[in-house]
Amino acid sequence: xxxxxxxxxxxxxxxxxxxxxxxxxxxxxxxxxxxxxxxxxxxxxxxxxxxxxxxxxxxxxxxxxxxxxxxxxxxxxxxxxxxxxxxxxxxxxxxxxxxxxxxxxxxxxxxxxxxxxxxxxxxxxxxxxxxxxxxxxxxxxxxxxxxxxxxxxxxxxxxxxxxxxxxxxxxxxxxxxxxxxxxxxxxxxxxxxxxxxxxxxxxxxxxxxxxxxxxxxxxxxxxxxxxxxxxxxxxxxxxxxxxxxxxxxxxxxxxxxxxxxxxxxxxxxxxxxxxxxxxxxxxxxxxxxxxxxxxxxxxxxxxxxxxxxxxxxxx
Numbered sequence: 001x002x003x004x005x006x007x008x009x010x011x012x013x014x015x016x017x018x019x020x021x022x023x024x025x026x027x028x029x030x031x032x033x034x035x036x037x038x039x040x041x042x043x044x045x046x047x048x049x050x051x052x053x054x055x056x057x058x059x060x061x062x063x064x065x066x067x068x069x070x071x072x073x074x075x076x077x078x079x080x081x082x083x084x085x086x087x088x089x090x091x092x093x094x095x096x097x098x099x100x101x102x103x104x105x106x107x108x109x110x111x112x113x114x115x116x117x118x119x120x121x122x123x124x125x126x127x128x129x130x131x132x133x134x135x136x137x138x139x140x141x142x143x144x145x146x147x148x149x150x151x152x153x154x155x156x157x158x159x160x161x162x163x164x165x166x167x168x169x170x171x172x173x174x175x176x177x178x179x180x181x182x183x184x185x186x187x188x189x190x191x192x193x194x195x196x197x198x199x200x201x202x203x204x205x206x207x208x209x210x211x212x213x214x215x216x217x218x219x220x221x222x223x224x225x226x227x228x229x230x231x232x233x234x235x236x237x238x239x240x241x242x243x244x245x246x247x248x249x250x251x252x253x254x255x256x257x258x259x260x261x262x263x264x265x266x267x268x269x270x271x272x273x274x275x276x277x278x279x280x281x282x283x284x285x286x287x288x289x290x291x292x293x294x295x296x297x298x299x300x301x302x303x304x305x306x307x308x309x310x311x312x313x314x315x
Contacts, residue, residue, distance in 0.1 A: 118137075118299040119297055119298060119299055120133075120136060120137070120298050120299065120300070121136065121251070121294055121295045121298045121300075122250070122251045122295065123251055124136050128166075129166045129170075131166060131169045131170055132165055132166045132169060135165065135169050136300070137300060139287065140286065140287055140294075140300075141286065141287075141289050141292050141293065141294050141300060141304040142289045142304060142307060143243055143288070143289035143290075143304075143307055143308060143310075144232075144288040144289055145232045145236070146232065147184060147221070147225070147230055147231040147232055148181060148182045148183050148184070149182075149288075150231055150232060150235060150288055151182045151184050151187075151217070151218065151221060151231065152175075152176070152182035153284055153287045153288045154217065154276075154284050154288075155175070155179070155182065155214050155217070156168050156169075156172070156175070156287075157280050157281075157283040157284040157287060158210070158213065158214075158217075158275040158276070158280055159206075159210065160280060160283055161275065161280070162207075162210070171203070171204060171205070174201075174203055174204050175204065178197075178198045178201065178204055179198075179214060184218040184221040184222055184225070184231065185222065187214065187215055187218035188215070188218040188219045188221070188222045190215050190218075194215075195208060195211050195212060195215065196208075198211045199211045210275075213274045213275050216272065216273075216274055217273050217274060217275075217276075219272075220268075220271050220272045220273050223271070223272075224271070235288075235290065236290070238260075238263075238264050238267070238290075239260070239285075239290050239291070242308065243289055243290055243291060243292055243308035244260065244285075244290065244291040244292065245291075245292045245305055245308055246291065246292060246293055247296050248293060248295055248296065249295060249296055249297070250295070251295070254293050254295075255282070256279050256282060257278035257279050257281075257282050258278075258282055258291075260285075260291075261278045261279075261281040261282035261285060262278045262281075264281050264285070265277055265278045265280075265281045268281065289304065289307070289308065292304050292305060292308055
């Protein structure tokens with residue numbers, strides 16, 4: 001070998017060796033860092049990291065917060081930043097964005113201005129009793145298909161001649177206990193003994209005439225059951241098996257009686273029911289969801305309307 005060739009080989013070795021020395025620390029730092037943060041699935045393929053295994057490791061460990069805590073040198077900081085940018089898998093990013101869109105497009109219920117309370121019908125005020133508010137929020141306007149529940153609401157609506165809804169609802173459990181859960185079969189068989197016991201109960205505060213009225217109405221309901229199969233089928237047939245949905249904006253628009261309530265009242269009176277005038281029948285229809293009279297800006301309006309649009313079902 002000539003001296004020129006030897007000198008050329010020495011110069012090439014001197015040129016290449018610094019780059020090799022610089023590359024080794026970078027690879028060692030990267031390997032050390034990845035082993036610390038992502039200890040699984042890092043494999044080498046032809047002296048390079050496998051991208052598929054790297055993606056798997058990152059997706060399984062993307063919640064590791066130590067990636068930035070241990071980064072001290074500028075090179076490690078750059079590596080940490082690169083790893084954090086690619087750590088979120090594209091599928092997960094699409095899922096997160098889709099979830100965010102669903103949250104953004106989810107309809108919000110109307111609220112009162114400023115105080116964060118649900119906007120209710122105007123007759124529900126800050127001074128309203130909790131039991132009355134709960135009745136408005138959970139029961140009033142919800143379609144009822146059970147005979148016992150319909151009988152209960154009809155009986156309590158009749159009590160509005162003597163008491164308001166708050167006074168009635170506070171004694172609801174006492175009424176249920178006294179009238180056997182408003183099971184029309186049992187109530188229809190009650191006699192003078194039960195009438196005396198119920199009317200004498202000072203906690204219930206029902207006059208004897210009111211108690212007799214409830215018992216007589218139970219007997220009328222049983223006759224309807226024999227004819228129509230259920231009291232529910234009979235009552236819902238009066239409105240073509242679908243609630244009457246109104247769109248009242250102000251309390252003054254809500255009527256105390258309606259033409260439909262007058263028709264049903266006459267029909268019930270003809271069948272022997274008592275204390276079922278048009279005003280009482282209208283109150284009963286509102287409570288049982290036969291008619292939806294929530295104000296349109298009340299948060300319960302849309303909920304009750306959605307329930308009313310379901311196919312009629314008999315229980």
